[in-house]
Amino acid sequence: MILRVYAIILACFLSHSLVGQFNNLKFENLNTIDGLSSSTCAAIFQDSDGFMWFGTIDGLNKYDGYGFEIYRSVLNDSTSISNNRINAISEDKFGNLWVGTSNGLNYLDKKTNRFHRINLYGEQSLSKSPRKIINDLWYELATNTLWVATNNGVIKIDLQDNPSDGKKLSFSYYSNIASNPNSLDNNSVNFIIKDRQNALWFVTNGQYLNRYDPETDNFNRTYINVPEPYELNHLPKNVYIDSNNDFWIGNNLSNIILWTKKDNQFTPLSLVEGDVPIRDFYQDKNGIVWVSTDGHGIFLFEKGNINPIQNILNDPFDPFSIPNDKPSVIYEDKNDILWIGSYDKGVSKLDPTKYFFGHYYYQPNNPKGLNEKIIQAVLQDSKERIWLSAYNGGLNLFDEKNLTYTHYSHEPKNPNSLSSNKILYTFESSSGHIWVCTLDGG
Numbered sequence: 164m165i166l167r168v169y170a171i172i173l174a175c176f177l178s179h180s181l182v183g184q185f186n187n188l189k190f191e192n193l194n195t196i197d198g199l200s201s202s203t204c205a206a207i208f209q210d211s212d213g214f215m216w217f218g219t220i221d222g223l224n225k226y227d228g229y230g231f232e233i234y235r236s237v238l239n240d241s242t243s244i245s246n247n248r249i250n251a252i253s254e255d256k257f258g259n260l261w262v263g264t265s266n267g268l269n270y271l272d273k274k275t276n277r278f279h280r281i282n283l284y285g286e287q288s289l290s291k292s293p294r295k296i297i298n299d300l301w302y303e304l305a306t307n308t309l310w311v312a313t314n315n316g317v318i319k320i321d322l323q324d325n326p327s328d329g330k331k332l333s334f335s336y337y338s339n340i341a342s343n344p345n346s347l348d349n350n351s352v353n354f355i356i357k358d359r360q361n362a363l364w365f366v367t368n369g370q371y372l373n374r375y376d377p378e379t380d381n382f383n384r385t386y387i388n389v390p391e392p393y394e395l396n397h398l399p400k401n402v403y404i405d406s407n408n409d410f411w412i413g414n415n416l417s418n419i420i421l422w423t424k425k426d427n428q429f430t431p432l433s434l435v436e437g438d439v440p441i442r443d444f445y446q447d448k449n450g451i452v453w454v455s456t457d458g459h460g461i462f463l464f465e466k467g468n469i470n471p472i473q474n475i476l477n478d479p480f481d482p483f484s485i486p487n488d489k490p491s492v493i494y495e496d497k498n499d500i501l502w503i504g505s506y507d508k509g510v511s512k513l514d515p516t517k518y519f520f521g522h523y524y525y526q527p528n529n530p531k532g533l534n535e536k537i538i539q540a541v542l543q544d545s546k547e548r549i550w551l552s553a554y555n556g557g558l559n560l561f562d563e564k565n566l567t568y569t570h571y572s573h574e575p576k577n578p579n580s581l582s583s584n585k586i587l588y589t590f591e592s593s594s595g596h597i598w599v600c601t602l603d604g605g
Contacts, residue, residue, distance in 0.1 A: 204504030218249025263297025403444030
């Protein structure tokens with residue numbers, strides 16, 4: 164059977180070094196044309212049923228691997244989500260999906276497929292605020308509590324009973340108190356993270372890191388001890404805790420603060436030249452730290468080396484490249500697949516098991532690339548050379564070292580050239596000769 168393909172994936176096991184494994188990343192991109200409600204994605208989550216949830220600036224999207232179900236706010240419908248700008252997503256042990264928006268907290272009862280809007284402040288004065296922005300959510304399974312990060316401090320919700328059963332929720336409020344050094348250092352709380360000792364940390368706009376102490380139900384502050392300002396003013400401070408329990412602090416890749424917690428050392432790191440705004444951090448199973456940036460793609464770092472391993476950028480000539488240079492959030496699902504949100508280009512899926520597979524495709528403006536987009540056959544000869552037979556382009560010999568091709572084609576005035584460019588099949592004889600079967604030249 165003749166097999167025609169428009170992009171070829173070669174199982175060429177290239178260098179197994181940390182650099183080599185990222186040379187052939189293949190991104191599968193999902194956008195509004197595929198059914199996503201918006202091309203700007205700010206939050207990603209996988210629920211206990213395996214569904215992917217994408218929070219965008221225009222609605223919540225449930226993805227089953229084939230299509231999207233979209234949830235948006237509906238005027239005068241209290242069972243719809245409270246706002247279309249989705250900032251954070253989590254799930255409790257009862258299977259309720261909690262969604263933080265730019266105007267309130269909701270949970271989705273999956274059994275009824277209806278939302279419940281949470282009155283976070285009851286009779287407090289903050290309840291009259293026209294906008295209740297939720298910045299982050301953290302569900303703590305051990306205590307069955309949901310932590311809610313807002314611009315007015317932190318709220319802890321006790322979920323001992325399933326709220327979908329009509330049980331009343333219990334709230335605890337935490338905010339900055341000027342006279343109390345064990346309160347939050349600032350009321351604008353942007354992120355909630357957990358360290359390797361299972362302690363919760365609350366990242367604010369202040370100059371401290373806030374660790375929650377469950378015994379005192381309060382916070383222990385750690386001053387970010389650096390001599391000069393390190394943050395870009397237009398972005399919230401980001402903090403990531405790596406596999407060594409060290410803290411990466413900041414929102415500018417040229418001015419990161421590395422806090423080694425065990426010896427309490429704060430070390431400024433300039434990882435790139437010029438201001439590069441940071442959106443998110445992620446560390447893979449090989450210890451490589453991925454940093455998504457605003458306008459500069461994704462940087463990969465090996466800890467201990469201030470020079471990036473790689474800068475992943477959009478390639479307009481590569482249909483499998485990252486769709487633009489403005490990735491937002493990076494999320495790893497239960498199958499170790501990475502999902503990368505972006506500003507303006509939807510969501511990208513990256514399967515790490517395909518790192519070692521090179522994907523090479525026809526590029527009309529590349530004289531050393533494949534010379535035809537339809538490939539009929541692939542042969543690896545006894546010298547481990549790769550020969551690609553093109554339908555109307557002749558024979559391509561792959562140079563694995565330089566990732567280029569040498570072309571052999573029909574030349575009408577050359578009797579020693581191929582008899583035809585329309586190749587159907589190639590094979591190697593026991594003597595080591597390469598035999599070529601063509602459609603119209605023998």
